[in-house]
Amino acid sequence: MVAAVPWLLMKVLRIPFAEALHHFIGDKTEQRRQWRAFSPSAQVPALANGGETVWDSLAIAEYLAERHPQVWPQDAAARAWARCAAAEMHSGFPVLRTVCNFTLQAAEPPCDTLGLQRELARLDALWNEGLERFGGGFLAGGGFCAADAFYAPVVLRLRCYGLAGRLNGAVRAIRRTHFRPARAATMDFRRPGRNPKRKIRLICLKTKEAI
Numbered sequence: 001m002v003a004a005v006p007w008l009l010m011k012v013l014r015i016p017f018a019e020a021l022h023h024f025i026g027d028k029t030e031q032r033r034q035w036r037a038f039s040p041s042a043q044v045p046a047l048a049n050g051g052e053t054v055w056d057s058l059a060i061a062e063y064l065a066e067r068h069p070q071v072w073p074q075d076a077a078a079r080a081w082a083r084c085a086a087a088e089m090h091s092g093f094p095v096l097r098t099v100c101n102f103t104l105q106a107a108e109p110p111c112d113t114l115g116l117q118r119e120l121a122r123l124d125a126l127w128n129e130g131l132e133r134f135g136g137g138f139l140a141g142g143g144f145c146a147a148d149a150f151y152a153p154v155v156l157r158l159r160c161y162g163l164a165g166r167l168n169g170a171v172r173a174i175r176r177t178h179f180r181p182a183r184a185a186t187m188d189f190r191r192p193g194r195n196p197k198r199k200i201r202l203i204c205l206k207t208k209e210a211i
């Protein structure tokens with residue numbers, strides 16, 4: 001899921017970049033050896049720009065924001081909220097991450113544990129708060145920002161695992177603004193354009209299924 005976040009952000013905001021796709025390898029030791037060549041943590045995503053490497057999705061968002069201010073909302077309060085929301089997704093929601101592997105196909109709903117209920121309730125509260133407080137249709141106002149990129153894969157997961165109905169009104173609004181760009185961009189991921197002349201290169205991975 002996380003590998004898709006900066007990719008989606010750059011696609012939706014039309015920040016030019018070239019992609020390098022890497023397949024998962026069954027032998028994880030070998031994968032780590034190979035991936036360390038482009039990512040110090042041996043994880044994706046990583047972003048290469050000139051001599052610099054940025055190897056974490058939240059760090060990539062901040063790095064991009066230094067050059068492309070539209071990565072975060074212009075309004076300071078919305079920007080603070082959007083940063084918190086993105087960070088919460090980045091480091092939280094362990095149950096959703098574990099029980100809902102990323103897929104684009106319809107999948108069996110996971111076991112309804114207390115942990116899952118708590119995380120769905122938190123998503124609902126967070127999305128409702130953003131929609132009501134900033135009133136722009138996206139999470140933190142009228143434009144797609146990094147917070148939206150962090151939550152777009154979650155919208156896809158909720159839909160695929162039949163969990164969208166478990167959230168109240170927010171998910172309907174979020175689906176309108178997030179599902180389409182996320183799905184369109186994710187489909188596009190299957191047909192990556194390669195332009196090695198571009199200065200910024202995002203190193204992502206390719207699984208059998210698009211991520």
Ligand SMILES: N[C@@H](CCC(=O)N[C@@H](CS)C(=O)NCC(=O)O)C(=O)O
Nearest residue numbers: 001002003042043044045055056057
């Ligand atoms: N902190 C990283 C975590 C990245 C991460 O978990 N990447 C996964 C793919 S989505 C990965 O590279 N996994 C390698 C593996 O599991 O073999 C970020 O958010 O960018």
